[in-house]
Amino acid sequence: MKARSSHIVPIVIGLCLVFGSFIFSVGFREMVLRALFPATRELIYLRTGLPHMLGEHLSLVLLSSVLASIAGFSLGVFVTRPYGREFLPLVRGLSSFAQTFPPVAILALAFPVLGFGFRPTVAALFAFGILPVLNNTIEGIESVDASLIEAAQGQGMTPGQVLLQTELPLAAQVIVAGIRTSVIINIGTATIGATIGAGGLGTVIIAGLVRNNTAFVFTGAITAAGIALATDWLFSRLELVFFNPQDGVRSGHDSTRHSS
Amino acid sequence: MIEFDRVVKYYGTHRALDGVSFTVPDGCVTVLIGPSGCGKSTSLKLVNRLLEPDDGYVRVNGRPVKSFAVEELRRGIGYVIQSAGLLPHMTVQDNIGLVPRLLGRDKAWRRARARDLLDLIGLDPHAYARKYPSQLSGGEAQRVGVARALAADPPILLMDEPFGAVDPLNRETLQNEFISLQRKLKKTVIFVTHDLDEAVRVADRIVLLQDGLVIQEAAPEELLGRPSNAFARDFVGTDRALKRLGRFSVSDYMSHDTRRVGTKDHASVPVDATLREALSRILAIPSDEISVIDAQNRTLGSISLEAIRRAGCGGESS
Numbered sequence: 001m002k003a004r005s006s007h008i009v010p011i012v013i014g015l016c017l018v019f020g021s022f023i024f025s026v027g028f029r030e031m032v033l034r035a036l037f038p039a040t041r042e043l044i045y046l047r048t049g050l051p052h053m054l055g056e057h058l059s060l061v062l063l064s065s066v067l068a069s070i071a072g073f074s075l076g077v078f079v080t081r082p083y084g085r086e087f088l089p090l091v092r093g094l095s096s097f098a099q100t101f102p103p104v105a106i107l108a109l110a111f112p113v114l115g116f117g118f119r120p121t122v123a124a125l126f127a128f129g130i131l132p133v134l135n136n137t138i139e140g141i142e143s144v145d146a147s148l149i150e151a152a153q154g155q156g157m158t159p160g161q162v163l164l165q166t167e168l169p170l171a172a173q174v175i176v177a178g179i180r181t182s183v184i185i186n187i188g189t190a191t192i193g194a195t196i197g198a199g200g201l202g203t204v205i206i207a208g209l210v211r212n213n214t215a216f217v218f219t220g221a222i223t224a225a226g227i228a229l230a231t232d233w234l235f236s237r238l239e240l241v242f243f244n245p246q247d248g249v250r251s252g253h254d255s256t257r258h259s260s
Numbered sequence: 261m262i263e264f265d266r267v268v269k270y271y272g273t274h275r276a277l278d279g280v281s282f283t284v285p286d287g288c289v290t291v292l293i294g295p296s297g298c299g300k301s302t303s304l305k306l307v308n309r310l311l312e313p314d315d316g317y318v319r320v321n322g323r324p325v326k327s328f329a330v331e332e333l334r335r336g337i338g339y340v341i342q343s344a345g346l347l348p349h350m351t352v353q354d355n356i357g358l359v360p361r362l363l364g365r366d367k368a369w370r371r372a373r374a375r376d377l378l379d380l381i382g383l384d385p386h387a388y389a390r391k392y393p394s395q396l397s398g399g400e401a402q403r404v405g406v407a408r409a410l411a412a413d414p415p416i417l418l419m420d421e422p423f424g425a426v427d428p429l430n431r432e433t434l435q436n437e438f439i440s441l442q443r444k445l446k447k448t449v450i451f452v453t454h455d456l457d458e459a460v461r462v463a464d465r466i467v468l469l470q471d472g473l474v475i476q477e478a479a480p481e482e483l484l485g486r487p488s489n490a491f492a493r494d495f496v497g498t499d500r501a502l503k504r505l506g507r508f509s510v511s512d513y514m515s516h517d518t519r520r521v522g523t524k525d526h527a528s529v530p531v532d533a534t535l536r537e538a539l540s541r542i543l544a545i546p547s548d549e550i551s552v553i554d555a556q557n558r559t560l561g562s563i564s565l566e567a568i569r570r571a572g573c574g575g576e577s578s
Binding site for chain 2: 147148150151152153154155156157158161165166169170
């Protein structure tokens, strides 16, 4: 692990430098785009700066993902508690049904109610982002060996202690994977927000589509892809730090059970 | 003392326990045994209230378990389960220190206690304290499971097929370790197993269950010597006389007359062996008598086939 990451670090730093220059230095961006699209006259979208659009994009994603993670996680914990368990089949069914909805449809449904702009986009991203977190929270908690939970109860843990000290630590990796999926999906989906005036990187993409300007589309798309990759990489680092394979959470303790 | 008083437990419409009454004396190992579905594990879980009875009472020292706060009750009862049930995200010492932590003991105390207990169960504290359960063998995990149950020094231990997931060779080692540990600690133990040999080895008393009913409650010698009905007779098996000999020690049945021992063969049996072992050794030699030796190889006397037969027929030791 150590040897591999020491190779990766300079590459990552290099990529960050290139990517940062592309976003923040108009001159560098123009140079790159000119090399890629020599036939295009207008290379730089002038109405809004790229850093500004990136900022809008990130605040859309951050707000909706934080809310979605809190909601998905809380709902997932609720339906796996004894008092919420009767809702489990309902919630499971609804969430797999909802996942078949394309995000554009949710956006289309949201804006007549919430109007144009930032809020309906956050609402749509929030609704869509809940599902991976919810699903993974349920699956993560449900996959904890029932005999382990009984062992924890048998040692005298209160229900809260069983949740915090047994179920959540053992489900954490699956839950974090759900948050990761949710955030990555939201980074891509947030570009659609521009269609209803939420700003973000979708602005330059749509401008490019309207004016048949590939350089604009490329600018927005590569930036969104870049932050998606960066976020994914950050999450993978996070998992390595928090879920060291050494501590056996990954391998678990396999048990052979006989009923009696 | 733990009492079961006409305890009834349903699973849906299935009557898992059908009015079970028995007592578990202090400082003894009481084994609950019977075929699958007889209600032995169910009975055990009624004591620490992982299950609640539908009727009847379970009492600890005369007080119904219902009247205890459930977490308090459980923290005062050691609980050992099959395949140990160690929490995989905690180190061995944190697993052992779990109940003391729930009881509010500080870190230094828990560390010291974990180290003492690892010593007690025969695992090197330096090598094992910081390991994770996935790094332990089945037998080691099971020992740590016992250590965890002992950590808060509870007077009562519940053991639910504690050695059931361990291979036969290690199981016997664990059983012997448990027996010598229990000799020191004198806990009140309820031990669930479906393995009669294990029951005979570790039990002071055996409660035989079938379909949620107590068939016989007796000392192992009595259960093997006088099974109370056809089911009990079938359960203890056709070699029950042989199993029963495993309960008796050579030292109680030997003759201390050293002159009687012939020197025609060098076969001998250790004085702390069981009559079952002595019988096996006599059958391998042409004589009806075998010399009894101590740990220093000194001849203490002899034991005869006749003495073993008398013990096996139910004659009390003289």
